[in-house]
Amino acid sequence: MTIPRWTLLLVPLALLLAGCQREAEQKLSYAMGERVTNGPLTYVVVESAWSMQLGDVLQARVPQNRFLVLTISVTNGGGAPVSLPLLSLEDGNGKQYKELSDGTGVSNWIGILRTIDPGQTQQGKLLFDVPLTSFQLRLPNDGEPGYEKYANVEIPLRIDSDQMPLPGGVLK
Numbered sequence: 001m002t003i004p005r006w007t008l009l010l011v012p013l014a015l016l017l018a019g020c021q022r023e024a025e026q027k028l029s030y031a032m033g034e035r036v037t038n039g040p041l042t043y044v045v046v047e048s049a050w051s052m053q054l055g056d057v058l059q060a061r062v063p064q065n066r067f068l069v070l071t072i073s074v075t076n077g078g079g080a081p082v083s084l085p086l087l088s089l090e091d092g093n094g095k096q097y098k099e100l101s102d103g104t105g106v107s108n109w110i111g112i113l114r115t116i117d118p119g120q121t122q123q124g125k126l127l128f129d130v131p132l133t134s135f136q137l138r139l140p141n142d143g144e145p146g147y148e149k150y151a152n153v154e155i156p157l158r159i160d161s162d163q164m165p166l167p168g169g170v171l172k
Contacts, residue, residue: 029136029152038151039141040078041116045153046071050132054105061105063129069106070126070137070155076116082142084114089128089135089155096138100127133157 030036036043051067053060086099103109110124136152
């Protein structure tokens with residue numbers, strides 16, 4: 001008995017579709033405080049804080065929009081060192097905002113050169129200059145540039161009562 005050639009195409013197609021189905025089942029959107037595993041990296045976004053300026057009054061650093069400071073923890077569960085690139089936020093319209101490469105005025109800034117050795121955890125703060133709205137923080141795996149897979153953490157718009165602006169844009 002001879003098997004038609006077209007049936008030989010069904011086996012790879014079925015395997016391809018099964019692989020896509022498993023990937024689609026992976027959770028890609030998380031809340032702040034949840035552990036986010038993406039490739040060998042495990043992220044936790046601990047807190048968010050908005051600020052109208054950084055530093056003291058005499059040497060204040062003022063944003064174009066608002067400063068958003070995110071406290072994050074990243075663990076490398078893989079077997080090789082991983083370099084963590086600058087991260088980005090995405091608003092509800094799909095516009096992306098890159099993390100600032102200058103952390104002047106931010107205590108415990110995570111830095112710009114971030115290589116995390118196997119089994120190690122790096123903690124610190126990320127800095128963004130963004131409009132006052134909610135975002136998704138895009139967290140990459142360790143894929144090659146252009147081939148990364150991202151998980152997203154919802155960063156809701158939350159302003160603490162001590163960060164409410166007074167008339168004239170001054171924080172109380």
